[in-house]
Amino acid sequence: MRILFVSYAEKTHFQGMVPLAWALRAAGHEVVVASQPELMPTVASTGLPGVPLGRDHMLYQVTAWARRLDSAQEPGLFDVGERWPEHHSWERLEEGFGSAVSLWWKVVNDPWVAELVGFCRWWGPDLVLWEPVSFAGGVAAEVVGAVHGRVLWGMDLLGRMRSRFVDALAARGGGRDPLAEWLGDRAGRAGGVFSERMVRGHFTVDPLPEVLGLGAVAGVERVPVRYVPYNGPAVVPEWVSGGGVRVCVSLGTSVVERLGGYSSGVGGVLEGVAAAAGGGGVVAALPGYGGAVPAGVRSVSFVPLHVVVPGCGVLVDHGGPGTLLTGMAHAVPQVLLPGHHLDEPLMARRTADLGAAITLSSGEVSAGSVRETVERVLSEGSFAGRAAWLRDRMEEMPSPAAFAAGVEDLVDRHRASLSRGWVS
Known part of the structure; x- marks a missing residue:
């Protein structure tokens, strides 16, 4: 079969798809990755063939502009905190979907959706697999009549929230649906019509074990596929093979590459970790960090986590899905320092509730609290067991x-179940 992977230019979202893409290619299928030009060097580094389409998005410029206009802006609808909200008011759902469409989803999809449709018409994929914000993939697949599915990189917040929105809309007897309006317009330009499958896919590939997920979502066929860590191309440093890494610290790459750098709290985190480790055996993967580094801490710009983490007693991280799941795949207990972005706080809370981690909120993080927490995880065997x-x-x-x-x-x-939206 011809299988097309679709991701807007966001490296961390794409990298979670790479092991699946290679498994399909190794099984004999023809696999191609479609994205915006910015992502092509990353795609090429995986050895997978890529096709650049459209223009690069300007998500982070738009986000910065919106924050300057409204410094008191509330967290987004999908920044759900530590607990999943049982319900939202209609006003909150409508406003949240409207903001997500205008400030996020349009920004990353509109610069290339028409070109993606054109490529699919030419190449004729049998299957399109798209990361859950790359609605361009769902639109293109529906227009050309291909089976398609989402590939999650974390919790299915969008699927759950969309289900709630559709139910609330029906209960009101109708109303405005910003997501359907936008996708319907983009599909219509290519001769298609809106389908709810453009939001949910025919199926959804889910890398989370069921105990961490949000439960069944109406209208979503969950296809569980085990998470396999992939950190990009790397040469394993000589010091890794020598062992002796007791604690690994990883606070993410997007915070540097996309969000302007680390907060001022990194120094305190490193100080606390170094003290807990007894002055040695600590590696900190902190790209772009220029602050002080305590004695006994090896600071590196990059390290392949799937190589370093298996020998660690504890992983201290920001709770991003790639890092958290890498530690989880190697049975390493974690100290999680999540921000407020998307599912990070909720994933951290769920992992802590299962006994495999301790979570410190941003207001709790200090050199002392980090030291105490890391010492506890290292000394109490229950965390490693869970x-x-x-x-x-x-x-x-x-x-x-x-x-x-x-x-x-x-x-x-x-x-x-396919319904072609165009006539060749």
Whole structure:
């Protein structure tokens, strides 16, 4: 089959798809990655063929502009905090979807959706797999009549929130649907019509073990596929093979590459970790960090986490899904310092509730609290035990290779539901 992976130019979102793409290619399928020009060097570094389409997005410029206009702007609808809200008012849902469409989804999809439709018409994919904000993939697949599915990189906040929105809209007897209006317009320009599948796909590939997920979502077919860590191309440093890394610190790359740098609290985190580790055996992956580094801490701009983490006693991280799941896949307990972005606080809280981590909120982070927390995780065996239990739940999930083995049956099952939105 011809299989197209679709991701807007966001490296961390795309990298979670790479093991699945390679599993499908290794199984004999023709695999291509479509994105905006900015992502092409990253795609090329994976060895997968890429096709650049449209223009690069300006999400972070638009976000900075919006914040300057409204410095008191409330957190977004999908920044759900530590607990999933049981319900939202209609006004909150309508305003939240309107803001997400205008300030996020349009910004990253509009510069290339028309070109993606054109490429799909020419190449004729049998299956389109798209990361959950790259609605361009769902639109293009529906227009050309291809089976398609989302590939999640974290919790399915969008699927759950969309289900709530649709239910609330029906209960009101109708109303404005900003997402359907926008996608319907973009599909209409290519001769298609809006379908709810443009939001949810025919199915959804979910890398989270069921104990961490949000539960069944109406209208979403969940296809579990085990998370396989991929950190990009790397040469393993000589010091890694020597062992001796007791604590690993990773506070993310997007905060530097996209959001302007680390907060002033990094120095306190490093001080607390160094004290807890007894003055040695600490590696901190902090790209772009120029602050003070305590004795006994090896500061590096990049390290392949899947190589370093397996030998650690604890991983101290920001709770981003890629980092958190990498630690989880290797049964390493974690100290989580999540921000307020999307599912980070909720994922951290769920992992802590399962006994595999301790979470410190931004207001709790200090050199003293980090030291005390890291010492506790290192000394109390229950955290390692629960981390191993959680790793076992991940290993019960089908691998990317297992998904590849059954993908033709999955596609065939969904072909009957296809409704072509254009006439060739």
